Every structure is written in structure tokens, then in C-alpha cells.
Amino acid sequence: MTFWKSLFSKEKPGKTPTNQLTLKERLSALRNLPRFFKLVWETSKWMTIINALLRIIKSATPLAILYVGKLIIDQVILISQHKTTFSSYHLWTLVAIEFGLAILSDSLSRSITLMDSLLGDKFSNHTSVKIMSHAATLDLDQFENSAFYDKLERARQQTIGRTILLSQVLSQVQDLITMAFLAAGLLAFNPWLIILLLVAIIPAFLGEAYFNDKTYALSRRQTPERRELDYVRFLGASDETAKEVKIFNLSGFIINRFKELSGQFYKDNKLLAMRRTVWGTLFTMLGSAGYYGAYVFMIAQATQGKITIGSLTFLAGSFRQLRSLLEGILIRFTSVSQGAVYLQDFFEFFEIQPKIVLATNPVPFPKPIKYGFTFDNVGFRYSNSERWANRHLSFTLRPGEKIALVGENGAGKTTLVKLLARLYDPTEGQILLDGINLREYDLDELRIQIGVIFQDFIRYQMSVNQNIAVGNISEVSNHPLIKSSSEQSMAHPLIERLPNKYEQMLGRRFNNGIDLSGGEWQKIALARAYMKDAQLLILDEPTAALDARAEYEVFQRFAELTKGKTAVLISHRFSTVRMADRIVVLEKGQLVEIGSHEELLQKGGRYAELFRLQAMGYQ
Numbered sequence: 001m002t003f004w005k006s007l008f009s010k011e012k013p014g015k016t017p018t019n020q021l022t023l024k025e026r027l028s029a030l031r032n033l034p035r036f037f038k039l040v041w042e043t044s045k046w047m048t049i050i051n052a053l054l055r056i057i058k059s060a061t062p063l064a065i066l067y068v069g070k071l072i073i074d075q076v077i078l079i080s081q082h083k084t085t086f087s088s089y090h091l092w093t094l095v096a097i098e099f100g101l102a103i104l105s106d107s108l109s110r111s112i113t114l115m116d117s118l119l120g121d122k123f124s125n126h127t128s129v130k131i132m133s134h135a136a137t138l139d140l141d142q143f144e145n146s147a148f149y150d151k152l153e154r155a156r157q158q159t160i161g162r163t164i165l166l167s168q169v170l171s172q173v174q175d176l177i178t179m180a181f182l183a184a185g186l187l188a189f190n191p192w193l194i195i196l197l198l199v200a201i202i203p204a205f206l207g208e209a210y211f212n213d214k215t216y217a218l219s220r221r222q223t224p225e226r227r228e229l230d231y232v233r234f235l236g237a238s239d240e241t242a243k244e245v246k247i248f249n250l251s252g253f254i255i256n257r258f259k260e261l262s263g264q265f266y267k268d269n270k271l272l273a274m275r276r277t278v279w280g281t282l283f284t285m286l287g288s289a290g291y292y293g294a295y296v297f298m299i300a301q302a303t304q305g306k307i308t309i310g311s312l313t314f315l316a317g318s319f320r321q322l323r324s325l326l327e328g329i330l331i332r333f334t335s336v337s338q339g340a341v342y343l344q345d346f347f348e349f350f351e352i353q354p355k356i357v358l359a360t361n362p363v364p365f366p367k368p369i370k371y372g373f374t375f376d377n378v379g380f381r382y383s384n385s386e387r388w389a390n391r392h393l394s395f396t397l398r399p400g401e402k403i404a405l406v407g408e409n410g411a412g413k414t415t416l417v418k419l420l421a422r423l424y425d426p427t428e429g430q431i432l433l434d435g436i437n438l439r440e441y442d443l444d445e446l447r448i449q450i451g452v453i454f455q456d457f458i459r460y461q462m463s464v465n466q467n468i469a470v471g472n473i474s475e476v477s478n479h480p481l482i483k484s485s486s487e488q489s490m491a492h493p494l495i496e497r498l499p500n501k502y503e504q505m506l507g508r509r510f511n512n513g514i515d516l517s518g519g520e521w522q523k524i525a526l527a528r529a530y531m532k533d534a535q536l537l538i539l540d541e542p543t544a545a546l547d548a549r550a551e552y553e554v555f556q557r558f559a560e561l562t563k564g565k566t567a568v569l570i571s572h573r574f575s576t577v578r579m580a581d582r583i584v585v586l587e588k589g590q591l592v593e594i595g596s597h598e599e600l601l602q603k604g605g606r607y608a609e610l611f612r613l614q615a616m617g618y619q
């Protein structure tokens, strides 16, 4: 597997998630339709009703137009042969009726298209909201899994793709009713013609079913590559990546990968499209042959005087329309059932359940915390990894205590704080809060009581106000709180220098946005920690980009501002770390030392070694 592929695919090479679909599978996929219609109904009840009514009325118009047409032709012939006493008044009335019907039919078609597109837009918005809401309930662990991303991607595609299914299913019902009307006339004339019709179009139906299967299998197989294509497109043309792409001169590398991927897509899709066109043309010819066979038979009947000319046009018209309707219905059946199979992907996404189980009878969160957080032989392994990121962790984080986590890159510091915030549950052992397993507390309440700022915090392309308020979004309009939080994190002076101050748009993506330096962004992100009155504050290297003086001041203040609160900080700077009450030294996920700065220096172990190494760097 190439480097790029390994980034995106966890599937074993050569193993595709789906094969060709059998008719049985197609039919069984149709059972997704009621659930689909429930979603449509949920989207807009009145639009669904109007759409259905318009379509029912529209289904009767083709037969009515054909029948009035027959009456007109018969009238014209009789009048021209002077065989009738009818005045031409009747004839013009009939013409006027047909004209009215034609206008009605056109207006109905346009109204149906309008309703389809309005309902489709609403449906797409409704399902997008549903996807986002469901995604919000899932675990971080699930987001880190590429098979999950494929499902999410397929579900997301469905929000747009499925609006087509909606009009297809409705059109199917409408055409079936129209067909019943038309077939009634033809059946009365000669039932064999209906059979001829069926025989002529079945090959086209089977061909369509076959190629739809191929398209589905191809599109499913291409999901990881399609995600990669989107990612490569993003890498090649985005404000976030432009700097590095230029410096490393990556554009050639990225463009080549894009060409390689898109070229492969084009090749696969072209081959299928060409085969489909050739076979489709052959099958259509067969359908035409059936139609002309029936036409010859009807003409013979008319020349022998067995039917009137009007009846000939009526029957030929009915037959022609029936053929295209039937063809449409059968072909559409394959895409409807195909759509129903795609729906399976959509509903499967909603079936993914979070693994972090919420407490059914949550224990009230202690206010204040009495004994602290206890790690009791905690071990954790990421689901996509064989290695333990944390193992045999046993220590207590006492209330009011400031603990610093140190250790080399990959030692398991961030994982430890993620466990504390219950972004994951331990694989083995348990974390207790005041003697009770963390799982017994309400997750939302736990998150309210814990303020975490991660090293890879998000730089929201939003206003300063919103960027700070994300720490406690319910207070987004509480300007005094936002201001005091920014004062505490030392962001206030820099915000005052911005043209629009707290209303300033940050980032370059939107109009009038201003980008900040790394350290300035960190000060803004740090302000989020002060937006709520959390009992435990976790700072995971959020000061790495601050200059030495700023970091010193931030932590001086931090100690003052978090008096009485429990805090965990991760930092690689020992000048900061030494301010903590106790220091936990991690190595390969395990706790190797714990104690105050002085104790650990005296001990002359790992911490002392790391401390001396850094001190040497400053000499």
C-alpha cells in the first residue's frame, strides 16, 4: 500500500465491502423506504401532502388528453365526410378542452418539480442536522477510526443523493397510476399487446439493473479514495495548508496525487459508462421493435375498418406512452431499490451507538470534591492500536492540588487527561472520584466541572467573543464574563488592539478576518478555561507558543486564579513544571516517579535527569 493509501484505508487490500446485488437483496432493501418516508414526513407534512395530491391529479391527464384527441380526430373525419349533424361548435369545444388539459398538465408538472426541489432542500437540511446531532453523541474513539469515517461520508452523501430518491419514488407511484389508466384502454382493445410490450422491455430492465449494481459496487469501493481526493484537494488549496505547501514546495507532490486518484476515478467510471451506453442502445432498439410491431397490427385493424382513425391514434398513443412509462417504471425500480440500498448506509450510521455508556441513575457530582480523583491501576489502549498508551497508573489527584505531568513525547500525558475528562473509558482498572467510579456520574455534569484546553485547541474562524465563549457556550452573550476571562488569560490587551476588538473576526477564511500569532491564539484559547467555574482545570501544553515571560506570568496568575481548585498541567518547560505541588513523571505510559520538584531532584531519578538536560540547554 502506498503512503497515501495507508493514511486513508484500514481495509485489507483486495477485500471489497460489497458484491453484486441479487434481486432478493434489492427487494429487501425496499423495506428501508417506509423509514425513509417517515423522515420525509418529519421534514414537512404539508409539502408531502401537496406533492402527493398534485401527482395523483397529474396521473389522469395523459389518458384524458389522448381520449379527447381521439374524439377530435373522429369528429374531424365525420365533418369532412359530411356524415354528421354535429355542429363544428362541438369540435372547437373539444379542442378547447384538450388545450385546457395540456395547460393543466404542464402547470402540474412545473408545480411538482417545484415541490420536489423545495421538499428536497428541506429534506437535505433536516438530515444534515440529524447527522450532526447523532455525530455529537458518538465517542472520540469512533471519530479516530477510518471505517467510521467511511460510514459518515456515505451518510453525508445520502443527505443530497436521497432527495432524488424522493422524487423517484413519488414519480414511480404516479406513473403506476397513469399506467393503470392507459392499460385499461389497451386491454379492452387487445390484451396481447400488453404482453408484447412486457417482452420488449424486460431486457432493458435487466440491463439497467445490472449496470446499477456495478455503479453502486464501484462507488462503495471508491469511498476511501473519494475521501482522500477531498483531502488532497483541501491540502492543495486551503488557507490552513498554504504556508507549509509553499515552504516545502509540496504542490507538485499534491497535484500528482490528485491527478493519479482522479485519473483512476475517471478511468473506472468511463469504462462503466461506455458499456452502459452500448447495451442501453441495443435494448432500446428492441423496445422500439416491439412498439412498431404493435403499430403495424393496429394500422391493419384500422385499414380493415375494424377501428376508427381516432381509435388508432388513441391506441397507438396509449401504447407509445405505456411503453415509455413501463420502461421508466422498470428502470426506475432498479434505481429506487439502489437508492434503498444506499439508504441502508444512511440508517447504519444512525445505528452506531456510543461505547461510553451514560449512567442510568447518575450520582450527584460532589461540590466541592472531597477526596479527589484516584487512578486505580488504570490502563488504556486505543482501539486502533496494539500498544498500551497508559498502563498500571495508580495515584490520587487531591482536591486543590496542582499536578504537572512530564514525560517524553508519546509518554501518555494527553491520554491520561483524556481519561480524566472521560473522552475515553479505561481499558482496564478504574478512575474514582471521591471513591465512586467516574462512570457513575452524569457525563454532562462531569464536563461542566472540568475545564480542558488541549494543545491542539481549535482556532475557530469566528469572532473573538465566540472564540472565548466556546469554553462555556451558554454564556456567549455574557460580555462581562468574556472580558474578565480574557483579562485572566492575558488576552485582553491584544484584543483591545484589534480593529473591532471583541467583535473582531478571527482567521482569514471570512471577510475582514485577522489572523493572530501562535502565542496570541493561545492566550485567546486559555481564556476559555476561565469561562466556567470548573472544579478541575486541565491545561495540556497550551502555553508552548508563549514567550518565556508570558508563560511565567500566565502561570503566576494561574496559581492565583485557581486557588482552591484542582489543576493538571502538561508542559515541557521545567520552569513551569516546578511551580506544581507534585509532578508525575510518565514513561512509556507508566508512572515512574511522583513527588514535588525538590523531592524528585533529591531522588536523582528520571525527573532530575530530564531537568538537568533542559538546564544544560540554557547554559
Ligand SMILES: Nc1ncnc2c1ncn2[C@@H]1O[C@H](COP(=O)(O)OP(=O)(O)OP(=O)(O)O)[C@@H](O)[C@H]1O
Pocket (backbone or CB within 6 Å): 144, 382, 384, 385, 389, 407, 408, 409, 410, 411, 412, 413, 414, 415, 416
Ligand atoms: N488517537 C490515537 N490513536 C492511536 N494511538 C494514539 C492516539 N493518540 C495517541 N496515541 C498513541 O498513544 C501514545 C501516547 O500518546 P499521548 O498523546 O498520550 O502522548 P503525550 O505524552 O501527550 O505526547 P506529547 O508530549 O508528544 O504530546 C503514543 O504512543 C501515541 O502514538
